[in-house]
Amino acid sequence: MYSKKILLFLILSFLNLACADKLYYKANKLFEKGNYDEAEKLYKTYILKHPNGRKVINAQIGLGWIYYKKKEYEKAVKVFSDILSLQKKDERLYLEYIIGFCYFKMKKYKIAQNYFSYIIDSGKRNVLWRKALFMRALSNYKDCNYKLAKEDFKTFIKVSKDKEKNKEALSYLKNCLYQDKDWGELIKIYEDEYEKTKDLKEKEKILAKIAEIYKEIEDYEGLSKVYEKFVREIPYNSETQKALWWLGNYYDLKKDKEKAKKFFEMILEKEEKNYIFAGAMYWLAKFYEKENKEKSLKLYKRLSLEFSDTKWGKLANLKLNNIK
Numbered sequence: 001m002y003s004k005k006i007l008l009f010l011i012l013s014f015l016n017l018a019c020a021d022k023l024y025y026k027a028n029k030l031f032e033k034g035n036y037d038e039a040e041k042l043y044k045t046y047i048l049k050h051p052n053g054r055k056v057i058n059a060q061i062g063l064g065w066i067y068y069k070k071k072e073y074e075k076a077v078k079v080f081s082d083i084l085s086l087q088k089k090d091e092r093l094y095l096e097y098i099i100g101f102c103y104f105k106m107k108k109y110k111i112a113q114n115y116f117s118y119i120i121d122s123g124k125r126n127v128l129w130r131k132a133l134f135m136r137a138l139s140n141y142k143d144c145n146y147k148l149a150k151e152d153f154k155t156f157i158k159v160s161k162d163k164e165k166n167k168e169a170l171s172y173l174k175n176c177l178y179q180d181k182d183w184g185e186l187i188k189i190y191e192d193e194y195e196k197t198k199d200l201k202e203k204e205k206i207l208a209k210i211a212e213i214y215k216e217i218e219d220y221e222g223l224s225k226v227y228e229k230f231v232r233e234i235p236y237n238s239e240t241q242k243a244l245w246w247l248g249n250y251y252d253l254k255k256d257k258e259k260a261k262k263f264f265e266m267i268l269e270k271e272e273k274n275y276i277f278a279g280a281m282y283w284l285a286k287f288y289e290k291e292n293k294e295k296s297l298k299l300y301k302r303l304s305l306e307f308s309d310t311k312w313g314k315l316a317n318l319k320l321n322n323i324k
Helices: 002-032 036-049 056-069 073-086 089-105 109-121 127-142 146-159 163-179 183-196 200-216 220-233 238-253 257-269 275-291 293-306 311-323
Strands: none
Touching (some): 002 036, 002 056, 036 056, 056 089, 089 127, 109 127, 127 163, 146 163, 200 220, 238 257, 257 275, 275 311, 293 311
């Protein structure tokens, strides 16, 4: 009698279990197809009807992922947090990362940092550890804590082998250094990039960025060295002409007439006739007034003829009238 009841109980338990599993797997299939609303209903039904079922934790994880996919981050955090303590170490670390990421998406950066730090402090330097390191750096960056962010980004770049992610981290690191006004380290990064690249267009862009930093901090001696490097190593173009013009004026202000003359003459050598070309010609004419009057007069006359409508042409006319 008792054996029949036990057998019946086992059969019913097995059927109930099979029915529950079927419900869970159906929810999984809907999830995989991206039918999140229907999958959510089935996961909830499974959890409600089978609170002690063997797939209940998996169903809760599935439900959490649905909220994550639907960008309902607060709900996702609640579901994942409820089952956090029930997970083994590796699974728990992964859920810590997801919860941290949810808080990041909600712009609760300080809370997110705590979850990422938990993973980093675990000491297991694997893919998840590197992801957490990057996200903690990014959380600090978004929270305007540039000093902490830059240290994490630097560490990430050292340990990561992902070229694209390293490139992204380096971009954030540069912004951190800029915001933190760490000019020396920022310039060093750009100088290292300059030496590594063989692309002349890229070299030109890097030198332009270094020049902008020196302008920002009003370090004109440093800026002069950048422009001189630009003139030496980058093929001549309109930007080279601007650099030569700046160098000519810079050394003129420093009373180094020979250097100023050298850079203005380099502008004239290229015969790229524009406002800067005319300006260089005028300053050379002035320099030659004492040492080579004939050359000075020739330059003033050329300015008067070719650039009569410009400031430099008008100044040249005044000089010529005074000579007469």
